[in-house]
Amino acid sequence: MGLETIEERKQLVEEVLSVYPEKTKKKRAKHLGVFDESQIQKGECSVKSNIKSIPGVMTIRGCAYAGSKGVVWGPIKDMIHISHGPVGCGQYSWASRRNYYIGMTGVDTFVTMQFTSDFQERDIVFGGDKKLEKIIDEIQQLFPLNKGITIQSECPIGLIGDDIEAVSKKKSKEYNGKTIVPVRCEGFRGVSQSLGHHIANDTIRDWVFPQADQREFQGTPYDVAIIGDYNIGGDAWSSRILLEEMGLRVVAQWSGDGTLSELMNTPKVKLNILHCYRSMNYISRHMEEKYGIPWVEYNFFGPTKIEESLRRIASHFDDRIKEGAEKVIAKYRPMADRVIERYRPRLEGKTVMLFVGGLRPRHVIGAYEDLGMNVIGTGYEFGHNDDYQRTAHYVKEGTVIYDDVTGYEFEKFVEKMQPDLVGSGIKEKYVFQKMGVPFRQMHSWDYSGPYHGYDGFAVFARDMDMAINNPVWKMAKAPWREGKTGME
């Protein structure tokens, strides 16, 4: 590992910034930092966040459409989500996020399908509302078992002045009050995916909950909803199983493997349990205000945080649930210990740099620590100040913090700090692998998973080991490049 001291790392940040044009340097400087004594005292990682990305720097961020269609709405499996606009957005996000689900695709379930209005020039010129109406009719005819429709706006919709709300209302009336949700998640709105999450949350509040309020639901004192788990590689399932085992009744998953019905069940729960704070705190706060439902954040990465979280969730319930939590912990601990016993010796002391979205830049740190690994750098693609505040509880002194990192910065940080593992996304994966640095995609779990819960932790440990201790990294340098004979 390179650059051990805080001073060295602060110098590295300066060095990286020195390449920018003056104006950009000033802006970027606010997003980079080293977690030091002064920040520990303040209890936050004081970098700026949730600000517009700078043109031309190669931000890793996506857009509001990605936040709504790709994250919040897309996984709701019994509804049809129309990518409304040109063909590309829906095409590039088609089945790429691994939101697992069970259902008969194309019949009563539609997650891994790409429905688009495939805008042509005439739709831009004359508007797309008529086409949208027709699309809804065609969906009703060809996919009669769909439970509802959402309209995921792409950039042009907001620019050409289409009235998708009017179309939604009209068509909903025509189809006996069918749930049709217009979502104004045009890609140019906001600064990242983040606003898309917020907009999508608000549409559930405005277009789904009013119907939910009129619905009968047989509740119990142990009803909870999993909020902000997208069931990537089955994460929500390996979480749900623990909650059920401790005696809770999980009436909804938001939104991985979720259904419209589950969204409607939720305003009746006793507690909302929130994993991805960033993307679903909005609806949790709304339910707290409107329905008086408390919410609690939890972290199901790695046994230490899982135990903490199970107890924290249980603390909202009676002894039955508290005992249930202890039973679950006792049941799984030996397995988790065995996993640690097996992998920790192979991973002890290894260093990690992360750059991810949502909750992961902080939430996975505990899981690495359970395996004896240290996170020496982390940052959020689209985090806000409250994310960085929460991060302070997770990171150690000297951790380099980089918000909305640019391709250039990330490459330089890794080159100089030489971590044993980088965890980031598909766009970063091959950059670092070419450099000979082990890498795991920490959005898609690199096509593995689940990583949540105890069952997921075992997979996580296996995967980190397989990345770091892969014999391939020893072969990256040709022997004649290492001082041996045969060099050109």
Place this chain on the structure above:
Amino acid sequence: MNQNADQILDHANLFREPEYLEMFEKKRKEFENPCDSDEIEKIREWTKTPEYRELNFQREALTVNPAKACQPLGAVFCAVGFEGTLPFVHGSQGCVAYYRSHLSRHFKEPCSCVSSSMTEDAAVFGGLNNMIDGLANAYALYKPKMIHVSTTCMAEVIGDDLNTFIKNAKAKGSVPEEYDVPFAHTPAFVGSHIVGYDNALKSILSHFWEGKERQPGEKINLIMGFDGYTVGNIRELKRMLNLMSVSYTVLSDNSDIFDTPTDGQFRMYDGGTTLEETKNALHAKATISMQEFCTEKTLEYAASKGQETVALNHPIGVAGTDEFLIEVSRITGKPIPQELEKERGRLVDAIADSSAYLHGKRFALYGDPDLTLGLTAFLLELGAEPVHSLATNGGKEWEAKVQALFDASPFGKNGHVYPGKDLWHMRSLLFTEPVDFLIGNTYGKYLERDTGTPLIRIGFPIFDRHHHHRYPIIGYQGAMNVLVRILDKVFEELDRKSNVPSKTDYSFDIIR
């Protein structure tokens, strides 16, 4: 207990454990308000019927599972094929994240590209400042030799004028006055990624060629077009031309940037057509496009400069490669060498060896217009029957070309061609007029699952199989690769259908 530290189960097996199956069942029954199972089965069966097909084909507004992407993807793909070139897409930033991911998932390679990150204020006031800052930052950080600018639909809808913007940016000192910043408007609501490729390439050529005097020389230009096999294909193209001792320029040579080594160094730029070669390409005797529908405007432009142009349709197979070599030979006066003729003979030999397993087999295929033309021609050479040929981004001209191929062969008499249709249409076709095999990209696996038609993966994108892009599909050697891929699937299917002990395994043959 599901997990055992010594034998860790991931998603592929974990969720088949009884605890999970029970959990799924309970979730479904108690909370999902599911449709009735009989109803699901009824609708599922209904979607297989001719009646459903008819309704499905009546669709006028809705597109379901299309096989095409949008223009800027093609522009980015084209731009990275030039020496040290950084693609810069003017508009919303999420688009760029999508193109980069999409190309990385296919090639398993990095893909560098920047955005001007326009947001709501730019939607109101225009994105000039984004262009000014963006060019300055990209130039300072990534030190490209050239920046190629294309547009997302956002910039197109608000009507940003690239020409003026880039001039302005240069005047403000974002990049030096003489620095190369070719640009193309690439609206996502016109055409598809192949049109984006065309627009980008034409913009780069015209940037270097305009106002220059052409002095016709002996070199020829080659264009591969938007192509998931670009790595293998361009290398095969060069090999063939080198064997012929032809001097040539590949315009947009992205075969190296999408195939960089793991040796401790990240190469943001690698290989590519040099800017010098690009300038000099004006003097070429002729320009040959391997994909007509990727280069309509580019070829028109080359012709307007006095070059002879030849448009091929992703030549796959014997006649396609013959035509390519004959054209090269005719234009350059270089003979087709023995070595290539021998390769031809080997391909014909291979076809002769295997044709019993291909003769009369029914195929459905989809993909980009040129690729489907190349594949259709090859299937006909194999004595196989292309039954459904579909291109979401194919138009009337493409339709006529496929039909002409069908009409020219007895094996084409059952063939139908479907321009502008999507994979949900294809699903109906496969149910109502079944075929033996389907050729298409990764998304064809959904059709394979639903209809039971075995999928042979040829196309773009291929996300779920590795390294196919390293192997050529053009030329005699490429045709050999395609042949083997098809045959492997044919034999696997034969085995799969004959491997039940004491029931069907009399045909589970050792020698075939």
